[in-house]
Amino acid sequence: DAGVTQSPTHLIKTRGQQVTLRCSPKSGHDTVSWYQQALGQGPQFIFQYYEEEERQRGNFPDRFSGHQFPNYSSELNVNALLLGDSALYLCASSLVIKGYGTDTQYFGPGTRLTVL
Amino acid sequence: AQTVTQSQPEMSVQEAETVTLSCTYDTSESDYYLFWYKQPPSRQMILVIRQEAYKQQNATENRFSVNFQKAAKSFSLKISDSQLGDAAMYFCAYRGDYGGATNKLIFGTGTLLAVQP
Structure with missing residues (x-):
């Protein structure tokens, strides 16, 4: 049973560039959440996708956008990169249980983004 | 807004001994x-207990157990x-029960656990 996968593992960009990170959810899951984890900090919620729509968003600027595909995989796009965007980006998948909410979130290995 | 606080940035324990990590929350x-999630140096966030x-x-999950005190809003x-394999950063996390597809996790700042041989 494949777990959550993310690509790429590492990425180096320069200020002002754009980046796309990818996530494939755990088999059977339909919801993808993205988190940003700065060095030495706990993860911060960016947004969550379900049924190909952004369902909830954390306190992140519009430079952060995403997409969910019919196969439930997801992309995180960041435009006009800033030095402060350097972080570990974690993807988590879960399953919506109607009338209950999302079940436990399982995380991928993350993508380490470095902005120079 | 909900918050999660982990007041122990670092903890150390001897192999085979018992250690308790603290977490408080506000809601x-x-x-x-x-x-509780565990994040080893490999970076993969692993669910420990819910x-x-x-x-x-x-x-309770094998060697891991929690002390949940709802009135005190404490979850250790x-x-x-x-x-030795328990050495990692441990994060406490909160998730509201909204009945919908918008259940984000709110994390504490983590406790780095070292295990001494």
Whole structure:
């Protein structure tokens, strides 16, 4: 049973560039959440996708956008990169249980983004 | 807004001994879920244990158990018979129970656990 996968593992960009990170959810899951984890900090919620729509968003600027595909995989796009965007980006998948909410979130290995 | 606080930035334990990691949270909700995640140097966030707030019984998973005190808003993790592989950053996390597809996790700042041989 494949777990959550993310690509790429590492990425180096320069200020002002754009980046796309990818996530494939755990088999059977339909919801993808993205988190940003700065060095030495706990993860911060960016947004969550379900049924190909952004369902909830954390306190992140519009430079952060995403997409969910019919196969439930997801992309995180960041435009006009800033030095402060350097972080570990974690993807988590879960399953919506109607009338209950999302079940436990399982995380991928993350993508380490470095902005120079 | 909900918050999660981990007041112990670092902890150390001898192999085979027991250690307790602390977590407190603040919420006005009555139904919610609490989690402990482990993040080893490999960076993969691994679920350790989960507790539903409506359950009075403390959750247990093998050597890992929690002490959930709802009135005190406290959720500590006890690791028994510590092993070298337990060395990692441990995060406490909160999730509200909204009944919809918008259940984000709110994390604490983490506790770095070292296991001494």
